[in-house]
Amino acid sequence: MATDLLQALMAALVLGVVGTLSIAVGEPLLVPSLGAAILLQVHLPDLPSARAWNTTVGQLCGAACGFAALAALDAAHDPSFSALHPLTVGRVAATMAAIAGTLLSQALLGAINPAGGATALIVTLGSEAPTRVGVARLTAAVLLVTALGEGARRLSLRLRG
Numbered sequence: 001m002a003t004d005l006l007q008a009l010m011a012a013l014v015l016g017v018v019g020t021l022s023i024a025v026g027e028p029l030l031v032p033s034l035g036a037a038i039l040l041q042v043h044l045p046d047l048p049s050a051r052a053w054n055t056t057v058g059q060l061c062g063a064a065c066g067f068a069a070l071a072a073l074d075a076a077h078d079p080s081f082s083a084l085h086p087l088t089v090g091r092v093a094a095t096m097a098a099i100a101g102t103l104l105s106q107a108l109l110g111a112i113n114p115a116g117g118a119t120a121l122i123v124t125l126g127s128e129a130p131t132r133v134g135v136a137r138l139t140a141a142v143l144l145v146t147a148l149g150e151g152a153r154r155l156s157l158r159l160r161g
Contacts (some may be wrong), residue, residue, distance in 0.1 A: 001121040003159045007042040009115035010152040014038050018144050029141040031127070033059060033118035036144075040115065041149035045156040047112045052150045058106050058113025059142045062133070066123025070093040070130050080126025087125075 015030065015038060037059065040050040042097040048054055068075040075090030098120040106112045119138070128134045 004043075006159060007152075007156055010155065011038045011042045012146075014042075014145060014148045014152055017148060018141065021144070025135055027140075029137065029144065030123055031119075031141050033062070033115045033122055034141060036115035036118055037113070038147075038149050038152070040113070041153040042156045045153040045160070050153055051067070051152075052146050054106075054111045054113040055115070055146045055149065056142060057109055058116035059110035059119045059146075060100070060116075060139065061105040061109065061111065062102045062119035063114035063123055063128075063138050063142070063143065065105060066098040066120040067130050067135065069097035069101065069124060070119075073097065073126075075077045076130040078126070080125075083145050091124055091126065095121060098124045 011053070015034065018034065019030045037055050040047065041055065044050050049058070069080070073090055073094045075094040077112065078088040078090045079085035081087045081091055100119055102116050102120045106116055122128050122138070123134075128138050
């Protein structure tokens with residue numbers, strides 16, 4: 001129970017740091033897939049999917065496949081899915097293609113990470129803009145959580161002793 005509490009605090013701290021940096025730089029770096037990534041890193045630190053390689057590459061595969069699917073299927077200009085805009089056929093098709101591409105690319109690179117699937121949807125559903133700035137912002141967010149989370153992952157491994 002004490003280990004679970006420390007892991008919960010570490011996960012909260014990592015996302016708090018990313019959120020604080022997000023506010024400081026005025027960029028939305030705190031994206032939903034990071035929650036899944038940090039939970040893997042601190043609560044299941046011994047799983048391959050929690051390692052830095054899998055976290056970074058697995059999520060970047062999701063982002064790349066999401067952006068590529070939007071471009072290939074010409075769905076990037078469809079409205080972002082939200083309470084104000086219904087889901088479009090183009091965004092559904094892009095999501096399907098991105099998830100398939102994410103799984104295949106992660107498997108080929110030995111970087112399976114479930115959070116990468118969430119990252120793909122962040123892109124295909126329109127939460128991140130398919131622009132150079134959007135790519136840079138999402139990459140920065142993934143790298144930040146990977147770096148901070150890797151320290152937390154190693155501490156979690158020590159706590160489990």
